[in-house]
Amino acid sequence: MKRELRVHPIRNGTVIDHIAPGQALNVLKILGIIGTSDAVVSVVMNVQSKKTHKKDIVKVEDRELNPHEVDKIALIAPSATINIIRDYKVNKKDKVILPDAVDGVVRCANPNCISNTHEPVTSKFTIDKSQSQIRLRCIYCEQTISDNIADHLL
Amino acid sequence: MRDFSRVEIDSILQRAEKLETFASKGSSNLLDGKILAMLFYEPSTRTRLSFETAMKRLGGETINMVSTEVSSAAKGEMLADTIKVVGEYADVIVLRHPKEGSARMSAEISGVPIINAGDGAGHHPTQTLLDLYTIKRESHLHNLNIALIGDLKYGRTVHSLAYALSLYDAKISMVSPEQLCIPIAIKEDLTKRGINIYETTKLEDVIEEADVIYVTRIQRERFPDIGEYQKVAGSYRVSLESLKHCKEDVIIMHPLPRVDEIDVDVDSTKHAKYFKQAFYGVPVRMAVLSLVLGCEA
Ligand SMILES: Nc1ncnc2c1ncn2[C@@H]1O[C@H](COP(=O)(O)OP(=O)(O)O)[C@@H](O)[C@H]1O
Ligand SMILES: [Mg+2]
Ligand SMILES: [Zn+2]
Numbered sequence: 001m002k003r004e005l006r007v008h009p010i011r012n013g014t015v016i017d018h019i020a021p022g023q024a025l026n027v028l029k030i031l032g033i034i035g036t037s038d039a040v041v042s043v044v045m046n047v048q049s050k051k052t053h054k055k056d057i058v059k060v061e062d063r064e065l066n067p068h069e070v071d072k073i074a075l076i077a078p079s080a081t082i083n084i085i086r087d088y089k090v091n092k093k094d095k096v097i098l099p100d101a102v103d104g105v106v107r108c109a110n111p112n113c114i115s116n117t118h119e120p121v122t123s124k125f126t127i128d129k130s131q132s133q134i135r136l137r138c139i140y141c142e143q144t145i146s147d148n149i150a151d152h153l154l
Numbered sequence: 155m156r157d158f159s160r161v162e163i164d165s166i167l168q169r170a171e172k173l174e175t176f177a178s179k180g181s182s183n184l185l186d187g188k189i190l191a192m193l194f195y196e197p198s199t200r201t202r203l204s205f206e207t208a209m210k211r212l213g214g215e216t217i218n219m220v221s222t223e224v225s226s227a228a229k230g231e232m233l234a235d236t237i238k239v240v241g242e243y244a245d246v247i248v249l250r251h252p253k254e255g256s257a258r259m260s261a262e263i264s265g266v267p268i269i270n271a272g273d274g275a276g277h278h279p280t281q282t283l284l285d286l287y288t289i290k291r292e293s294h295l296h297n298l299n300i301a302l303i304g305d306l307k308y309g310r311t312v313h314s315l316a317y318a319l320s321l322y323d324a325k326i327s328m329v330s331p332e333q334l335c336i337p338i339a340i341k342e343d344l345t346k347r348g349i350n351i352y353e354t355t356k357l358e359d360v361i362e363e364a365d366v367i368y369v370t371r372i373q374r375e376r377f378p379d380i381g382e383y384q385k386v387a388g389s390y391r392v393s394l395e396s397l398k399h400c401k402e403d404v405i406i407m408h409p410l411p412r413v414d415e416i417d418v419d420v421d422s423t424k425h426a427k428y429f430k431q432a433f434y435g436v437p438v439r440m441a442v443l444s445l446v447l448g449c450e451a
Contacts, residue, residue, distance in 0.1 A: 112275065113254050120234050142276070
């Protein structure tokens with residue numbers, strides 16, 4: 001058993017590895033695992049990692065993620081790796097890919113934006129990856145979000 | 155205006171030049187049989203009248219929403235539904251709406267072209283185009299030195315104009331009281347586009363060099379007390395006195411309505427172009443209407 005494996009192995013499920021430190025709880029929020037939930041989950045925070053300085057890890061049993069969830073995780077933890085565990089083994093390992101745009105994932109922070117009304121419109125943001133900190137731009141009002149993206153997830 | 159290209163802007167300005175002869179007198183049958191629907195959810199005088207003038211001078215018709223319909227819309231009808239319905243009546247829609255992004259959303263769902271005539275604190279692209287057209291006709295867009303004066307923090311007109319001028323490598327001076335200076339994010343964005351920006355709080359610093367002096371209103375609401383407002387606003391007022399040291403061919407522009415930021419004495423000088431600027435709204439809107447309706451000018 002590897003040194004970093006601090007909890008018992010899971011048979012089937014997903015390990016989200018290399019999460020930016022401090023973002024594990026936001027990942028749980030994205031997965032809908034907050035308050036009362038029957039999900040069997042283990043969370044490791046601020047462990048040493050070779051790749052990044054420190055990282056968080058989230059392991060969820062009997063659960064695989066949908067693309068929407070993966071997009072959200074990419075926004076708050078662009079270096080995360082999604083490992084699908086089947087029969088105790090890593091069956092598939094993918095780095096999350098930060099998309100160029102996200103639909104229906106983030107709520108615009110501008111209260112006067114058309115996307116925050118009762119009009120039939122889905123929020124859409126383009127993603128600027130040119131800086132070290134990613135920046136989202138609402139395609140409707142053009143307001144940007146770059147800090148605390150997790151707080152703006154729908 | 156952030157996503158207009160220079161080629162697109164230039165072609166609209168050229169089209170406006172061709173159509174200008176019809177803008178003040180006479181008419182053309184270019185848009186014969188076409189109907190423009192005016193959906194104004196917020197008050198407007200110049201924009202509304204100049205769109206109507208533009209459409210009618212080109213031989214088209216306009217239909218209008220009356221104010222009771224606007225208020226019933228406020229009670230519940232979705233803009234999206236109105237756009238779908240009106241798009242069945244008209245060939246093109248001009249929209250002014252208080253929510254940012256309303257024009258963009260409308261364009262996504264509409265079967266006919268949508269022209270944004272102001273979306274909240276968002277964009278008002280035909281205003282920017284007529285500003286550019288005025289500069290082109292009354293001064294020059296090449297090697298331009300322009301001073302933007304007044305409320306540069308909340309003034310969307312100057313933000314859009316600055317973005318457009320970044321395509322023409324203009325030298326821009328931003329003149330405002332400290333509390334109303336250009337937002338950092340916009341300044342950074344403009345600088346990234348390679349534009350040369352000079353910021354100052356003093357009108358005197360820039361008036362000698364400027365080819366264009368673009369004046370905007372400083373609103374009373376932005377200041378804690380009236381005394382402070384009067385003191386600040388007074389120092390940005392353009393008068394015959396303040397024009398003593400300006401260039402011989404400087405032009406003065408203002409998006410209007412003016413309150414007292416330009417002395418009426420200035421109106422009779424050859425520098426005053428703000429009324430001409432308002433008139434240029436007609437050929438520019440003619441150009442935009444004929445372009446989106448696919449009619450050769
Ligand atoms: N059966 C399992 N149960 C729980 N966690 C596992 C299991 N298999 C692998 N992991 C975890 O999944 C991540 C990826 O595993 P692995 O591909 O072996 O390591 P690495 O990514 O470091 O090369 C690691 O954090 C590892 O601890
Ligand atoms: Mg590892
Ligand atoms: Zn928005």
